[in-house]
Amino acid sequence: MVSIPGPSVIPDRVLAAMNRPMPNIYEGDLIEVSFSVQDDLRKIARTERPVFISVSNGHGAWEMAISNTLSRGDKVLVLESGTFAVGWGEMAEVSGVKAEILSGSDPDPVNPEALEERLKADVSKEIAAVMVVQVDTATSVRNDIQAIRKAIDAADHPALLMVDCIASLGCEPYEHDEWGVDITVAATQKGLMVPPGLGFVFASEKALAAHERADLRNGYFDWEPRTNPEQHYKIYCGTPPIQHLWAMREALDMLFEEGLENVWERHRVLADAVRAAVEAWHAPNGLSFNIASPESRSNSVTTILTGDVNASELRRIAESDAGLTLGIGLDEFVDRAFRIGHMGHLNPPMILGTLGTIEATLTTMGAPMRESGVAAAAAVVGAAL
Numbered sequence: 001m002v003s004i005p006g007p008s009v010i011p012d013r014v015l016a017a018m019n020r021p022m023p024n025i026y027e028g029d030l031i032e033v034s035f036s037v038q039d040d041l042r043k044i045a046r047t048e049r050p051v052f053i054s055v056s057n058g059h060g061a062w063e064m065a066i067s068n069t070l071s072r073g074d075k076v077l078v079l080e081s082g083t084f085a086v087g088w089g090e091m092a093e094v095s096g097v098k099a100e101i102l103s104g105s106d107p108d109p110v111n112p113e114a115l116e117e118r119l120k121a122d123v124s125k126e127i128a129a130v131m132v133v134q135v136d137t138a139t140s141v142r143n144d145i146q147a148i149r150k151a152i153d154a155a156d157h158p159a160l161l162m163v164d165c166i167a168s169l170g171c172e173p174y175e176h177d178e179w180g181v182d183i184t185v186a187a188t189q190k191g192l193m194v195p196p197g198l199g200f201v202f203a204s205e206k207a208l209a210a211h212e213r214a215d216l217r218n219g220y221f222d223w224e225p226r227t228n229p230e231q232h233y234k235i236y237c238g239t240p241p242i243q244h245l246w247a248m249r250e251a252l253d254m255l256f257e258e259g260l261e262n263v264w265e266r267h268r269v270l271a272d273a274v275r276a277a278v279e280a281w282h283a284p285n286g287l288s289f290n291i292a293s294p295e296s297r298s299n300s301v302t303t304i305l306t307g308d309v310n311a312s313e314l315r316r317i318a319e320s321d322a323g324l325t326l327g328i329g330l331d332e333f334v335d336r337a338f339r340i341g342h343m344g345h346l347n348p349p350m351i352l353g354t355l356g357t358i359e360a361t362l363t364t365m366g367a368p369m370r371e372s373g374v375a376a377a378a379a380v381v382g383a384a385l
Helices: 012-018 029-045 058-069 084-094 112-121 145-154 205-213 242-258 260-281 311-322 348-365 373-384
Strands: 051-056 075-079 098-102 127-133 160-164 183-187 197-203 301-305 325-328 337-341
Touching: 012 242, 029 051, 029 197, 029 242, 051 058, 058 084, 058 160, 058 183, 058 197, 058 205, 075 084, 075 112, 084 098, 084 127, 084 160, 098 112, 112 127, 112 145, 127 145, 145 160, 160 205, 197 205, 197 242, 242 260, 260 301, 260 348, 260 373, 311 325, 311 337, 311 348, 348 373
Parallel strands: 075 098, 075 127, 127 160, 160 183
Antiparallel strands: 051 197, 183 197, 301 337, 325 337
């Protein structure tokens, strides 16, 4: 069993959908599937605006967002809340963009008041974009995107709001249009239940206007040739990602069969089960939450500090002796944390099995535990049945 925060478990239906021979890529079913995938991805991000597809991982989608909206010498303000927004800003710097980091403090989410203050101080409006993640996969914090939008508006600042939803789309409530987001970046391999390989960029009218003057545009990622529905081949700047399109079509069908709001609720319940387990396990020198504030804990991943318990040894025993793969601690969390991914194709037996295996491993290690986390998690799941 794999419980890492992406790539997530791929449903059998999705795997089966990929098992097809190569089709005619110029007409027929693949064309219809391609356009239907675009239409339905917009429904997942809750937007009427265009979606552009990159044949890449999420980092390729980062690059697509940067190259289509920014110019050399532009400044972006990166809202630190862990690893991934900072990484996005570093990628922008490689392209010739200046990245300023608005420092955060783990385990807190982005502070909207600090953002508003910084933007008000930018009297010459040098900041072209604000970059933030909805969920940081390393820290497991969830940022309040609505509050961040309100802070930008309160500062009366024209900066684009760019949001990385790679770890949250399909897991957390998200409203691209309603929340006033200009760029939403996502990818297939987490809540969308498809193998790594496709990145998505959703663009507002303001972002499309920025594209007209962006001088970082390049041949592969450029949006302009991808917008002509009569030239399907150019949507992908070449041969379509055939197997991934079939997979994405099946995954979207599964999400809509369940109902998007129901999908969000399922993630909340199973995340609450994980949180109940961590709370029950918590003991001096033992396991604890990285994110102190309950309302800022994500519904797609939980980062668990291990205190005096050796996190690497816990992960090793769980995998080698019980067949459970847990997420490593990233960056400053190496050897002092592990992560449970609870995103995408997930149900109560899977999450309770994960928690039971962790508890068995903790018992084997003689780790301090206040009480049974599995019992606490089962109570949460039972209450939701």
